[in-house]
Amino acid sequence: xxxxxxxxxxxxxxxxxxxxxxxxxxxxxxxxxxxxxxxxxxxxxxxxxxxxxxxxxxxxxxxxxxxxxxxxxxxxxxxxxxxxxxxxxxxxxxxxxxxxxxxxxxxxxxxxxxxxxxxxxxxxxxxxxxxxxxxxxxxxxxxxxxxxxxxxxxxxxxxxxxxxxxxxxxxxxxxxxxxxxxxxxxxxxxxxxxxxxxxxxxxxxxxxxxxxxxxxxxxxxxxxxxxxxxxxxxxxxxxxxxxxxxxxxxx
Amino acid sequence: xxxxxxxxxxxxxxxxxxxxxxxxxxxxxxxxxxxxxxxxxxxxxxxxxxxxxxxxxxxxxxxxxxxxxxxxxxxxxxxxxxxxxxxxxxxxxxxxxxxxxxxxxxxxxxxxxxxxxxxxxxxxxxxxxxxxxxxxxxxxxxxxxxxxxxxxxxxxxxxxxxxxxxxxxxxxxxxxxxxxxxxxxxxxxxxxxxxxxxxxxxxxxxxxxxxxxxxxxxxxxxxxxxxxxxxxxxxxxxxxxxxxxxxxxxxxxxxxxxxxxxxxxxxxxxxxxxxxxxxxxxxxxxxxxxxxxxxxxxxxxxxxxxxxxxxxxxxxxxxxxxxxxxx
Numbered sequence: 001x002x003x004x005x006x007x008x009x010x011x012x013x014x015x016x017x018x019x020x021x022x023x024x025x026x027x028x029x030x031x032x033x034x035x036x037x038x039x040x041x042x043x044x045x046x047x048x049x050x051x052x053x054x055x056x057x058x059x060x061x062x063x064x065x066x067x068x069x070x071x072x073x074x075x076x077x078x079x080x081x082x083x084x085x086x087x088x089x090x091x092x093x094x095x096x097x098x099x100x101x102x103x104x105x106x107x108x109x110x111x112x113x114x115x116x117x118x119x120x121x122x123x124x125x126x127x128x129x130x131x132x133x134x135x136x137x138x139x140x141x142x143x144x145x146x147x148x149x150x151x152x153x154x155x156x157x158x159x160x161x162x163x164x165x166x167x168x169x170x171x172x173x174x175x176x177x178x179x180x181x182x183x184x185x186x187x188x189x190x191x192x193x194x195x196x197x198x199x200x201x202x203x204x205x206x207x208x209x210x211x212x213x214x215x216x217x218x219x220x221x222x223x224x225x226x227x228x229x230x231x232x233x234x235x236x237x238x239x240x241x242x243x244x245x246x247x248x249x250x251x
Numbered sequence: 252x253x254x255x256x257x258x259x260x261x262x263x264x265x266x267x268x269x270x271x272x273x274x275x276x277x278x279x280x281x282x283x284x285x286x287x288x289x290x291x292x293x294x295x296x297x298x299x300x301x302x303x304x305x306x307x308x309x310x311x312x313x314x315x316x317x318x319x320x321x322x323x324x325x326x327x328x329x330x331x332x333x334x335x336x337x338x339x340x341x342x343x344x345x346x347x348x349x350x351x352x353x354x355x356x357x358x359x360x361x362x363x364x365x366x367x368x369x370x371x372x373x374x375x376x377x378x379x380x381x382x383x384x385x386x387x388x389x390x391x392x393x394x395x396x397x398x399x400x401x402x403x404x405x406x407x408x409x410x411x412x413x414x415x416x417x418x419x420x421x422x423x424x425x426x427x428x429x430x431x432x433x434x435x436x437x438x439x440x441x442x443x444x445x446x447x448x449x450x451x452x453x454x455x456x457x458x459x460x461x462x463x464x465x466x467x468x469x470x471x472x473x474x475x476x477x478x479x480x481x482x483x484x485x486x487x488x489x490x491x492x493x494x495x496x497x498x499x500x501x502x503x504x505x506x507x508x509x510x511x512x513x514x515x516x517x518x519x520x521x522x523x524x525x526x527x528x529x530x531x532x533x534x535x536x537x538x539x540x541x542x543x544x545x546x547x548x549x550x551x552x553x554x555x556x557x558x559x560x561x562x563x564x565x566x567x568x569x570x571x572x573x574x575x576x577x578x
Binding site: 162 | 450
């Protein structure tokens with residue numbers, strides 16, 4: 001059995017008196033969807049940012065494919081194969097759908113500092129981009145300006161762009177947020193298949209989705225992981241019920 | 252053909268036809284006026300590379316325009332006085348070769364832009380505007396207080412520099428040289444705008460987080476764009492000094508930076524040909540309104556206000572419509 005793709009070892013992060021991450025230990029294994037859940041303000045976004053490279057942990061280490069990436073920049077981690085989708089769609093809005101996908105493939109290939117050859121005629125980039133768009137059902141809108149896409153299509157495009165880099169790990173921050181029931185179901189089916197290609201660390205609010213998709217779940221409350229386990233273990237864990245599911249039920 | 256393309260060709264044609272007509276009509280002043288518009292256009296194309304494609308609002312491009320001007324002034328001054336620019340540790344002579352002067356202007360402007368960019372690109376928004384402005388002002392005051400090359404009075408060069416045996420003092424021949432340079436610069440910017448670098452730079456302007464997520468560093472893209480931008484504007488500065496056979500600290504002034512920005516905004520930010528239209532419009536306004544009143548800038552101000560408030564895409568936005576993504 002190989003080592004976990006992602007290992008978070010004792011990561012802590014404080015903002016003044018607020019401890020957003022307390023000695024967090026978490027790993028993502030090959031082939032799994034590991035869901036990270038927790039109430040609002042539990043520190044999920046802070047943790048994702050530290051994994052992706054937007055924030056430096058105060059203490060602890062982040063290992064990606066057995067390599068310490070704690071001090072690497074966001075861009076360097078992305079080049080190593082961490083693909084991220086954002087909670088709020090973060091795309092080049094003036095570009096076409098196809099240009100966004102080509103951007104992903106180009107960024108991963110790395111030969112950005114070329115000035116004289118037309119990028120939108122690069123067959124390799126185009127075929128990667130178009131293949132991924134087709135996978136996400138965006139083939140018909142590839143020439144649409146991204147800002148004209150529906151919310152759901154933008155979410156799909158985020159995933160398609162992430163795919164163009166053939167990543168080793170997906171960090172997905174609420175990919176279902178704001179999707180209709182139908183689109184949500186489709187994306188879930190897609191993610192369930194995607195994990196064979198690369199494991200997914202999934203932050204998600206939609207409990208039904210999490211319980212349906214996740215192989216393992218970690219529960220984050222006030223900056224601490226209070227439990228990690230399979231769906232059944234988390235469902236029956238009294239601490240989780242009290243801290244998280246209980247609170248939800250009362251609302 | 253798309254309307255934008257038609258407008259591009261019309262513009263290029265008019266810029267060629269008008270001075271040729273002026274030549275046959277024996278109106279050298281109008282040829283010189285067109286040459287001035289062309290050189291301003293090159294300066295604007297340079298700024299547009301940073302401002303339009305990279306979203307870097309530099310109010311300090313006079314630094315590069317002025318540096319280019321002084322490269323021409325200083326080198327030609329030493330050539331005309333038969334003195335060396337530097338004698339130790341090795342001798343650097345002046346030159347009156349236009350190509351050599353352009354080369355030095357482009358290289359030094361790019362180096363200056365790298366230095367200014369490396370510091371100022373750590374900030375953004377209004378701070379970036381102020382820091383770029385501050386660098387240009389530093390150079391402005393430096394040249395004023397440097398008596399060797401004329402200080403505040405500037406530096407006169409008696410004869411235009413040499414370009415492959417052409418008689419550059421003949422206005423139509425000098426025009427032809429400048430027109431050729433404009434075409435090359437436009438071709439360069441057009442190619443870059445659709446290159447891998449252009450795609451990634453445009454993405455950085457729209458969304459830095461996206462660029463990082465695909466594994467690239469916005470700062471490096473910006474710095475490269477800023478250096479290219481400064482180099483083009485520096486080239487225009489050297490040509491402008493040659494046109495006037497005169498350089499003075501005014502080329503470094505913040506008004507110069509403002510004018511270059513006006514070319515870009517009037518013409519249409521982020522369009523390859525935008526600054527060309529803007530510079531031509533500026534020269535026409537300067538010529539027509541300048542005839543009405545010495546205070547013609549107040550009309551220019553009103554027009555600029557109108558463009559910013561009602562026609563954000565500038566002249567190109569009005570004529571060619573909304574920007575379409577390049578295929």
